[in-house]
Amino acid sequence: MKEEIINRVLQEVRRRQNCALLLGRAPSHDLGWYYVTEGEYEAVVIGSLSPYELLHFPDEICTEALLQGKPVFLCEEGLDYRRYAKTVNRALYSRLLAAERQLKQLGVQFVSQQQQKLLTAEEVRRRLKNGQPIEGRLTPLARDVLEGRL
Numbered sequence: 001m002k003e004e005i006i007n008r009v010l011q012e013v014r015r016r017q018n019c020a021l022l023l024g025r026a027p028s029h030d031l032g033w034y035y036v037t038e039g040e041y042e043a044v045v046i047g048s049l050s051p052y053e054l055l056h057f058p059d060e061i062c063t064e065a066l067l068q069g070k071p072v073f074l075c076e077e078g079l080d081y082r083r084y085a086k087t088v089n090r091a092l093y094s095r096l097l098a099a100e101r102q103l104k105q106l107g108v109q110f111v112s113q114q115q116q117k118l119l120t121a122e123e124v125r126r127r128l129k130n131g132q133p134i135e136g137r138l139t140p141l142a143r144d145v146l147e148g149r150l
Contacts, residue, residue: 018120018139020073023061024048027075031111032118032139042140043071046108048078051092054099058106066107071140074103076112111137121145 020033021041025048033045044065049057062072081088081096088096104110119127119134121141127134134146 018042018118018141020045021061021065022047023059024053024078027111028077031073031075032120032123041070043073046072046074046078048080049074051081051096054079054081054096054103057099057103062108072108073111074108076110109137 018033019036019039019041020031020043022035022037023044023046026035027045027047031045033043035045044062046062053059058066065072079100081093085093118137118139119142120139121144124134124138124142124145126132128146138146
């Protein structure tokens with residue numbers, strides 16, 4: 001009985017957090033998401049893509065997320081092929097660059113360590129209360145808070 005209550009509370013807490021489906025390695029920097037590997041999610045975070053995966057993108061999960069209008073983020077540090085820029089065959093490297101451009105055309109948002117943290121609804125509320133500027137990327141719920149819907 002107690003375990004069932006604890007599981008329900010945990011599920012509700014996770015439901016209220018900004019959950020993102022994590023594909024690949026976890027990013028080295030905080031993007032403001034609670035990562036899940038299954039279940040419901042608001043966005044997809046691709047922590048890493050091998051050269052093979054990049055050439056065969058989008059996979060089924062990302063295609064479904066993009067069709068549903070869910071944001072898909074790719075951590076630039078996870079593009080492993082960039083490490084081989086000096087040794088790779090030029091034709092292959094050109095195909096990888098073209099695949100990267102296609103990701104952007106499909107709506108995948110690239111994030112790097114230099115970019116600002118993703119602002120959650122709680123952070124937006126705090127900044128609004130304190131009169132601080134709202135700068136950076138916003139979660140869907142944070143956008144609703146900013147627009148006065150919540």
